[in-house]
Amino acid sequence: MIPKNILITGCSSGIGRCVAAGLTKRGYRVFASARKAEDVRSLEAEGLESVQIDLADSVSIHRAMDEVLARCGGQLDALFNNGAYGQPGAVEDLRREVLREQFEANLFGTVELTNRVVPMMRAQGHGRIIMNSSVLGLVALPYRGAYIASKYALEGITDTLRLELRGSGIHVSLIEPGPIESRFRANSFEVYKRNIDVERSAHREKYLAMESRLVKQGAAVPFTLPPGAVLDKVIHALECKHPKIRYNVTVPTHLFATLKRILPDGWMDKLLASVGGDGSK
Secondary structure (H helix, E strand, O other): OOOOOOOOOOOOOHHHHHHHHHHHOOOEEEEEEEOOOHHHHHHHOOOOOEEEEOOOHHHHHHHHHHHHHHHHOOOOOEEEEEEOOOOOEEEEOOHHHHHHHHHHHHHHHHHHHHHHHHHHHHHOOOOEEEEEEEEEHOOOOOOOOHHHHHHHHHHHHHHHHHHOOOOOOEEEEEEEEEEEEEOOHHHHHHHHHHHHHHHHHHOHHHHHHHHHHHHOOOOOOOOEEHHHHHHHHHOOOOOOOOOOEEEEOOOHHHHHHHHHHHOOHHHHHHHHHHOOOOOOO
């Protein structure tokens, strides 16, 4: 059975917006969510059904879910948890509240939303839950610790959820993109400016190099793909009788996933430090 009603988070731009539009053209009834009211209006102007969801706000999550379930008659076939952002900064410069904000959006809200959906999917006997993780849910690079920690945690809780849902008719998959064309860097630069005290940091010079990457127009790194590359994996995870547990997207994800399995930890550290040692890559 191909699922037809799907809720997608983080549709203001990039992957979420592309997947929402692509699945709509494929015949799905898509509920495309975004955090800001103006983005909801923009999605609606494009002909998409949209709801406002702030993953850092429980009230927003439950209000939106009530609205979606009312619109779709209580049957939601699939959930694509895509909403997230990246908080740059050295670990020693991350205040407790900054880390908390990262986890509220990237993990806690995602799990809370998923937990609203699971009982309904259990009752209907089927469902697809897709988590958008990252190559940085597999390997670590310097100056991305908050984001990496949230994605490592997302990978762990998704693997656990998948085991717990065996036999329920609910399939759980992870998508692990590398560099994808989106507003991710621009959004990261905004929270970096707000939360990192560059002038007082021991990493000041590295931050200045990192800033050039965050504000760079176009593809910042090699092997960057358009968001349609993720759409293809989402379609497979939704429509395949036996969806994969993990979908790697882009050359860096395939490469690092393989190298992590075969290289000693010390060698892997040297490689990752060379790839992103100053945060500029």
